[in-house]
Amino acid sequence: MYKALVLGNSGQLASSLRDIMNGAIFASRTGPVKIDLLNVDAIFERLSSINPDVVINAAGFTSVDKCELEKKNAYSVNGLSVREIARYCRGKKIPLIHISTDYVFDGKEGNYTEESVPNPINFYGLSKLVGDTFALSYDSSLLVRTSGVFGSSKNFPIFVLEKLSRNEKVLVLEGYYSPIFSDFLARAVLQLIGLDYKGIINVAGERISRIDLAEVIADKFGLDRSLLIPSEGKLNLAARRPYDSSLDITKAKRVLKFDFYSTRTNLEEFYNQVNKGKQY
Numbered sequence: 339m340y341k342a343l344v345l346g347n348s349g350q351l352a353s354s355l356r357d358i359m360n361g362a363i364f365a366s367r368t369g370p371v372k373i374d375l376l377n378v379d380a381i382f383e384r385l386s387s388i389n390p391d392v393v394i395n396a397a398g399f400t401s402v403d404k405c406e407l408e409k410k411n412a413y414s415v416n417g418l419s420v421r422e423i424a425r426y427c428r429g430k431k432i433p434l435i436h437i438s439t440d441y442v443f444d445g446k447e448g449n450y451t452e453e454s455v456p457n458p459i460n461f462y463g464l465s466k467l468v469g470d471t472f473a474l475s476y477d478s479s480l481l482v483r484t485s486g487v488f489g490s491s492k493n494f495p496i497f498v499l500e501k502l503s504r505n506e507k508v509l510v511l512e513g514y515y516s517p518i519f520s521d522f523l524a525r526a527v528l529q530l531i532g533l534d535y536k537g538i539i540n541v542a543g544e545r546i547s548r549i550d551l552a553e554v555i556a557d558k559f560g561l562d563r564s565l566l567i568p569s570e571g572k573l574n575l576a577a578r579r580p581y582d583s584s585l586d587i588t589k590a591k592r593v594l595k596f597d598f599y600s601t602r603t604n605l606e607e608f609y610n611q612v613n614k615g616k617q618y
């Protein structure tokens with residue numbers, strides 16, 4: 339039995355991994371095992387003391403707007419920390435699984451493949467791209483690029499549901515992405531580890547616009563879809579968003595043995611959680 343270390347604890351993907359990974363160690367600032375990825379110089383030593391056989395980096399500074407305002411911290415957590423993690427994994431010759439984002443792309447084209455050239459338009463994307471580069475400098479790493487993760491904490495489907503349930507208007511950002519339920523992403527990550535998959539792979543849902551997704555959710559819960567309003571630049575966000583950051587998932591569809599991608603299946607899981615009264 340190998341000793342797996344997941345970086346992340348209460349995060350969406352980390353929580354989904356916990357549900358299916360018995361015996362794994364979860365480390366973050368709030369985790370049962372402590373590690374602070376802001377403290378870049380201490381990471382190598384922390385990893386050495388934990389002494390894992392595989393590292394899944396599910397941690398990240400994921401607030402896109404905060405990254406724009408706190409660039410130094412974003413650069414440490416999303417970028418420099420991955421240098422130390424990759425350095426440790428290379429030294430010990432153990433697999434590194436790193437999670438990347440559709441926001442490394444500029445969103446001008448959409449349907450980005452594993453070979454597409456990144457061109458981030460915000461600091462979150464740039465800092466993640468730095469992390470990706472460090473991860474990929476180690477040839478035993480797996481880079482899972484994903485989009486619009488929704489699971490246990492604040493995310494777009496929950497935001498829409500909460501606002502519409504209160505009969506409040508929702509300004510919805512225009513554009514497309516490839517949202518995926520975090521339990522599916524977690525299951526995909528474990529399957530890829532089992533297959534000893536290396537290099538970049540896109541694991542995400544089907545391409546959909548945020549407004550279409552919001553309308554499907556509104557209809558499902560019998561809520562008023564006329565409260566969904568295209569934002570038309572009125573959101574005043576600190577960071578620019580790529581218009582179409584959808585990912586081409588042809589490769590993952592070939593490799594993975596379950597339907598991780600269809601909008602219908604992803605939303606059914608979301609509805610199940612809501613109906614079970616899962617606390618967010």
Ligand SMILES: NC(=O)c1ccc[n+]([C@@H]2O[C@H](COP(=O)([O-])OP(=O)(O)OC[C@H]3O[C@@H](n4cnc5c(N)ncnc54)[C@H](OP(=O)(O)O)[C@@H]3O)[C@@H](O)[C@H]2O)c1
Pocket residue numbers: 345346347348349350351352365366367368369373374375376395396397398399400401415437438439440441466484485486487488491
């Ligand atoms: N959310 C999305 O829509 C999305 C889209 C594309 C890609 N991704 C990528 O997918 C991965 C997982 O995303 P997620 O949605 O699960 O993220 P999340 O819910 O925001 O969780 C982030 C995790 O990172 C940990 N973390 C943050 N700062 C840290 C620090 N200084 N030291 C140690 N740990 C720290 C948090 O630890 P605590 O548990 O202690 O708070 C948390 O577990 C990330 O790499 C993200 O960039 C996410």
